[in-house]
Amino acid sequence: MDEMKDIRWKQRFENFEKSFKLLEKYSEEPISTELERAGIIQFFETTFELAWKVLKDYLEAEGYVAKSPRESIKQAFQIEIIEDGHLWMDALSKRNLTTHTYDQELSEKLMKEIQEQFLPLLRNLYDKLLEER
Template sequence: MDEMKDIRWKQRFENFEKSFKLLEKYSSNSISTELERAGIIQFFETTFELAWKVLKDYLESEGYIPKSPRESIKQAFQVELIEDGHLWMEALSKRNSTTHTYDQELAEKLVKEIQEQFLPLFRDLYNKLLKER
């Protein structure tokens, strides 16, 4: 059973890695069109979903039982799997509000936050879990 939990987070990590790499690749380019902004926001949504789920799966393999994104983030912070718990909570809040981002100004602001704040969070998690894999 424990081996299955160990495999689960590693499989989820592979999906997170693919999504993170796409977000990283396209976030480094100049983003000027509505379509590009929508793409970055979509990559962020997907990457965040996979990030919290890989956190949850990893924590379960370590014997913890988080039941939600918020619990997963809190527990990951407590065991020092992630460093900036407040910024992860902010990413969760932004992820929950992205479906309401119709306004161009809000979309531009979110893309900037993704590039400057959330992408480094994902990069830190990626590098940490890459060593664990």
């Protein structure tokens, strides 16, 4: 591995780790207000953005080329860094809907998906990359 690329993914991982831990911490608390829901959704958006970018940097350190979130997810799934590629793609499309947190029905649905599906997905990535670091 090129040393600079190796360092880059590890630095990005540190940012991902901080964001993931905040998302995890606050997702486990009771959510009762619109503001709390919007905060969790924002944490998800940030954490997911860092997740695909750490995947991209990790892949580059391993000699692969991925330029977009979709390419990074597909490549990471192919080399078994992540599991459940379809759920990752779903999380990507939901991340693109996070600007619509003003829609209460959508934000409540997204909140449930974050807690039940996407948080465990991000946890798996976190655990996998923690081993690699």
